[in-house]
Amino acid sequence: MSAQARYLLLVSPLMEHSPAFERAAALAKAEGAALHILAFDYLEGLATAGLVNEQALEQMRLGYVERHHQWLEDQARPLRHLGLTVTTEVAWVENPLKELLIRLKEEPMALVIKALEHESLLSRLMFTSLDVHLLRECPVPLHFVSRVQHGLPRRIVAAVDPFHRDGRYEGLNDRILHEATKLATACDAEVEVVYAHDLSDLSTQEYGFGSGAGFFSSEAAKLLFAEQGQAFNDLAARNGIPPEQRHMILGSPAKVLASYADAYNIDVIVMGRVGHRGLSRLLGSTTESLLYKMPCSVWVVSPERFD
Incomplete structure (x- = not known):
């Protein structure tokens, strides 16, 4: 037992x-x-x-x-x-x-x-709050509660980035989906999976792309989009997420996730973190910035291995 x-x-x-x-x-x-x-x-x-x-x-x-x-x-x-x-x-x-x-x-x-302790932007710039320290260093799942419409969450979103290429975080997306589906099962809630991708982000540099309108009309951009979609669908499929609950949305991750949570009355968004150095991708800086911007509560999953 x-x-x-x-x-x-x-x-x-x-x-x-x-x-x-x-x-x-x-x-x-x-x-x-x-x-x-x-x-x-x-x-x-x-x-x-x-x-x-x-x-x-x-x-x-x-x-x-x-x-x-x-x-x-x-x-x-x-x-x-x-x-x-x-x-x-x-x-x-x-x-x-x-x-x-x-x-x-x-x-x-x-x-x-x-x-979640709501603090002014000036205060956050001058001092690192306990919330942010916990976000960066807590080794177990961490749930920041900003408001509660329902005691048990009814609508849950898992935010993933299947194109993260740092080997230290292999398996983190699966952990995010595991936490989200486990939470949804316990709460008899719905879970949606969102991949907010920005083709002008750093990932484009890995493919030798620059910024500008020329990139978005190129065949290479279409190929990258297709590869991202395949990676997203493979991730969702192996975690038992049906196609109708998968959403791949073009745009800045922070804006996409905040807008989605507001539009669909989301109770909790489950995200991951990838450390606090060079925060520039969805699973890093987005989590930290969204902490004070989301219209819902946030559930943070840490990597199994992080040095």
């Missing part, structure tokens, strides 16, 4: 109830998983207060952590009444990313769920 899967819901230190609670509970119930709710607390002013003796400071810290833990227990109580196995924890940690990555190695989780 296999062990019960465990999901981690990472929550804000601000004691705010987010849509991620509803999504985490619905997914855990559908998959029969246990749910661990974790908050990382650290108040710089309290941690470095120089006018308070160490004993009083420790009492203040413990009191704050206890109040937060009680708040989490209040959120967990109705979930337990639904039959879910729910545990809660508050940890006083200065570097939450480092602590989380250590925990994921020591206590494997099947999924990390977190509410």
Whole structure:
């Protein structure tokens, strides 16, 4: 008998109830998983207060952590009444990313769920948020919840790039489709597969093409389009995706995916990442930029091997 899967819901230190609670509970119930709710607390002013003796400071810290833990227990109580196995924890940690990555190695989780923290463009340019750090480094599937129309997703899109030529990411598209179909099965939802391709992208350089109208009218461009279509259909077919659920759309991946999600009322888009150096293709920079632009939640799949 296999062990019960465990999901981690990472929550804000601000004691705010987010849509991620509803999504985490619905997914855990559908998959029969246990749910661990974790908050990382650290108040710089309290941690470095120089006018308070160490004993009083420790009492203040413990009191704050206890109040937060009680708040989490209040959120967990109705979930337990639904039959879910729910545990809660508050940890006083200065570097939450480092602590989380250590925990994921020591206590494997099947999924990390977190509410997306919407920040200004200026803030994102000046500081790398925890969300982006997680996007780049989380070794397990990561679900960013931005809004929830339904507790369980009803419409799911898997975004793939079958023409990615870096051998380090071989099999990533199959993992994306596996995660998407597994999620759809658990939620009794529909899954569509989208390959948003841009013939003026870097892949054209691999074939010796330049940019401009001449490229798009050339026989070579038609050949590249046909090869991309064949690679996409082969990928979808071996993962059991029927033809009517495959969509190969010409255009910038970021724009195509955002428009598709908005037009078809998508609940979750499942994407992959290929590291955070030289982000220029769909499975890299598109995931990071779409994090704050998508009209739906995002499910991120990491490669099995990434150095």
